[in-house]
Amino acid sequence: MKTVIMGAGAMGSLFGAVLTLSEEDVWLVGRGRDHVEVIQSKGLTMEEKGKIYHIRVNITSDVTSIGKADLVLFFIKTYQTERAVSDALILQKEDTIFLTLQNGLGNEEAICKQIDRKNVILGVTGHGATLLEPGRIRHAGWGKTHIGELDGKITDRVNHVAQMFLKAGIETEVSQHIHDLVWEKLFVNVGINALAAITGLKNGQLSDYPETMRLLESLVSEAVEVARRKGIRIERDPLERVKAVIEATRENRCSMGQDLDYKRRTEIDAINGAVVREAKQLGIPVPYNQMITGLIKVIEKTF
Ligand code: KPL
Numbered sequence: 576m577k578t579v580i581m582g583a584g585a586m587g588s589l590f591g592a593v594l595t596l597s598e599e600d601v602w603l604v605g606r607g608r609d610h611v612e613v614i615q616s617k618g619l620t621m622e623e624k625g626k627i628y629h630i631r632v633n634i635t636s637d638v639t640s641i642g643k644a645d646l647v648l649f650f651i652k653t654y655q656t657e658r659a660v661s662d663a664l665i666l667q668k669e670d671t672i673f674l675t676l677q678n679g680l681g682n683e684e685a686i687c688k689q690i691d692r693k694n695v696i697l698g699v700t701g702h703g704a705t706l707l708e709p710g711r712i713r714h715a716g717w718g719k720t721h722i723g724e725l726d727g728k729i730t731d732r733v734n735h736v737a738q739m740f741l742k743a744g745i746e747t748e749v750s751q752h753i754h755d756l757v758w759e760k761l762f763v764n765v766g767i768n769a770l771a772a773i774t775g776l777k778n779g780q781l782s783d784y785p786e787t788m789r790l791l792e793s794l795v796s797e798a799v800e801v802a803r804r805k806g807i808r809i810e811r812d813p814l815e816r817v818k819a820v821i822e823a824t825r826e827n828r829c830s831m832g833q834d835l836d837y838k839r840r841t842e843i844d845a846i847n848g849a850v851v852r853e854a855k856q857l858g859i860p861v862p863y864n865q866m867i868t869g870l871i872k873v874i875e876k877t878f
Pocket of ligand 1: 704768778827831
């Protein structure tokens with residue numbers, strides 16, 4: 576199975592690394608010149624649980640040089656999805672599967688603008704990774720990955736992708752309710768990302784302060800109310816789940832935190848901003864999410 580990962584940031588590089596270690600045929604497509612050049616010349620360095628791995632990962636910034644793919648995995652920022660999908664069209668053959676493991680809401684819609692829905696599968700992952708410097712990442716958080724067909728059917732192809740991930744050590748489950756799990760992951764990002772980004776904390780440090788935990792609870796409960804009103808099935812206690820992710824990714828600086836640290840645009844519109852948009856349609860107030868979205872947007876404007 577030839578897999579092409581669109582996006583060679585921390586998470587794309589992590590999946591590229593572990594799939595390569597598992598002897599899969601994988602290509603990373605990245606835009607950061609320094610990162611691509613270091614990996615091309617010296618390989619990718621991955622720190623994981625105190626060990627250091629040097630991995631020869633295939634990487635290019637020229638997607639046209641790869642040929643056709645069996646699986647295209649999107650790990651780009653949410654606001655880059657449409658452009659990345661256009662770039663990835665050249666990889667497509669009749670049965671190519673397009674899978675997103677990105678954060679936030681709206682990725683499915685962005686992909687399906689250009690790709691037939693029957694070729695798209697959805698997913699979420701609880702892993703966390705930090706880009707330390709060009710060519711070097713730290714695997715700093717573990718959690719389950721869920722993938723599923725848009726119509727909830729359990730198919731051979733989705734099982735096949737899950738098997739490939741499992742073989743690479745990525746704990747993966749196939750879900751018949753992947754849209755509910757996208758919201759479940761949204762609760763995690765709604766609670767952790769903007770709050771950790773603004774305070775400069777690592778995920779685990781959020782639970783060291785009663786103030787951050789109170790804010791987190793308010794952010795998450797607003798999002799849960801929006802989800803309930805939209806008819807999303809919520810099986811596990813969302814707050815307990817967010818707390819569990821904080822523990823499992825203690826040492827990680829969340830993706831939005833890394834974005835602010837490097838003065839990059841964030842995914843706020845697809846996370847807390849998405850809660851604000853959905854709440855507006857439902858006519859319910861979400862003051863905490865509105866405020867934190869505004870704060871992140873102001874910080875972005877100062878870059
Ligand atoms: O998804 C993440 C992110 O950083 O965006 C978590 C799971 C919170 C890991 O940091």
